[in-house]
Amino acid sequence: MQSMFKKRDNIKEVEEGKYLAPKFDKNGLIPVITADFQAGNILMHGYMNDEALKKTIESKEAHYWSRSRNKVWHKGEISGFVQKVIEIKIDDDQDAIWLSVDIGKGASCHVGYRSCFYRSIPLGKIENDQELEMKFKEEKKIFDPEKVYKDQSNPTKL
Amino acid sequence: MQSMFKKRDNIKEVEEGKYLAPKFDKNGLIPVITADFQAGNILMHGYMNDEALKKTIESKEAHYWSRSRNKVWHKGEISGFVQKVIEIKIDDDQDAIWLSVDIGKGASCHVGYRSCFYRSIPLGKIENDQELEMKFKEEKKIFDPEKVYKDQSNPTKL
Numbered sequence: 117m118q119s120m121f122k123k124r125d126n127i128k129e130v131e132e133g134k135y136l137a138p139k140f141d142k143n144g145l146i147p148v149i150t151a152d153f154q155a156g157n158i159l160m161h162g163y164m165n166d167e168a169l170k171k172t173i174e175s176k177e178a179h180y181w182s183r184s185r186n187k188v189w190h191k192g193e194i195s196g197f198v199q200k201v202i203e204i205k206i207d208d209d210q211d212a213i214w215l216s217v218d219i220g221k222g223a224s225c226h227v228g229y230r231s232c233f234y235r236s237i238p239l240g241k242i243e244n245d246q247e248l249e250m251k252f253k254e255e256k257k258i259f260d261p262e263k264v265y266k267d268q269s270n271p272t273k274l
Numbered sequence: 275m276q277s278m279f280k281k282r283d284n285i286k287e288v289e290e291g292k293y294l295a296p297k298f299d300k301n302g303l304i305p306v307i308t309a310d311f312q313a314g315n316i317l318m319h320g321y322m323n324d325e326a327l328k329k330t331i332e333s334k335e336a337h338y339w340s341r342s343r344n345k346v347w348h349k350g351e352i353s354g355f356v357q358k359v360i361e362i363k364i365d366d367d368q369d370a371i372w373l374s375v376d377i378g379k380g381a382s383c384h385v386g387y388r389s390c391f392y393r394s395i396p397l398g399k400i401e402n403d404q405e406l407e408m409k410f411k412e413e414k415k416i417f418d419p420e421k422v423y424k425d426q427s428n429p430t431k432l
Contacts (some may be wrong), residue, residue: 156314161370212319
């Protein structure tokens with residue numbers, strides 16, 4: 117499976133070379149940032165293994181590694197909210213991926229919002245280590261997760 | 275240090291509550307996506323521990339955990355390219371952070387480019403698992419890393 121990736125045997129090549137040589141961590145995963153190709157805002161943060169990366173490149177639809185279900189996951193297979201891949205970029209040391217996707221008017225968050233990043237953390241001095249109260253930035257859900265996911269288990273872990 | 279964070283004892287609260295309750299992994303880290311607050315494009319992918327997150331919230335300048343140097347790292351302390359934090363968001367299960375920052379006309383990549391994501395992966399069928407040749411999307415470096423970092427060790431690991 118990994119023969120399509122160049123061996124990482126030279127830092128200069130990894131950083132300034134033109135061949136894809138991703139670094140998978142000791143669990144075989146690489147972090148993935150998924151952003152809306154038009155608005156630019158970030159939709160989700162996930163992970164891929166080598167198989168998910170290859171499937172994403174070939175099918176032009178986002179595939180991830182689900183850490184809660186322990187398998188490759190074709191995003192949208194249950195909800196219908198498939199992510200069409202417009203561009204894939206990789207960072208300097210090739211240990212993180214940026215996916216630009218088209219989700220139309222859909223959602224990417226299992227809670228029902230368009231983006232998983234729907235809460236904003238207050239900035240400034242923290243008094244007496246008090247709990248930090250966030251602001252909701254997306255107030256309207258795009259779908260009702262109870263109807264869409266029915267008896268699927270929730271991927272959020274404590 | 276962690277008393278400012280709410281305890282993660284309820285999935286509904288983590289997902290839909292208003293209190294910050296970040297999930298640090300078994301190394302005490304949470305992944306961070308850093309994006310340009312105006313253009314929206316992604317600049318880098320890093321990690322924070324609880325101390326770096328607290329320092330970022332309070333100082334409104336990005337602090338990360340450097341996995342290569344094993345310490346909290348005030349971004350820009352060597353290069354001068356400090357990241358002014360405009361907004362911090364957290365995702366549904368509170369295990370990833372999105373930092374919107376202002377870096378002016380500066381750079382965020384130790385290789386010298388504005389964004390660490392300067393290469394694009396080709397999409398489509400992969401023939402015979404051949405190596406994948408990427409396209410450079412940023413051709414001009416903003417600074418010369420050899421002049422700026424001098425005898426600092428390169429954070430890229432094979």
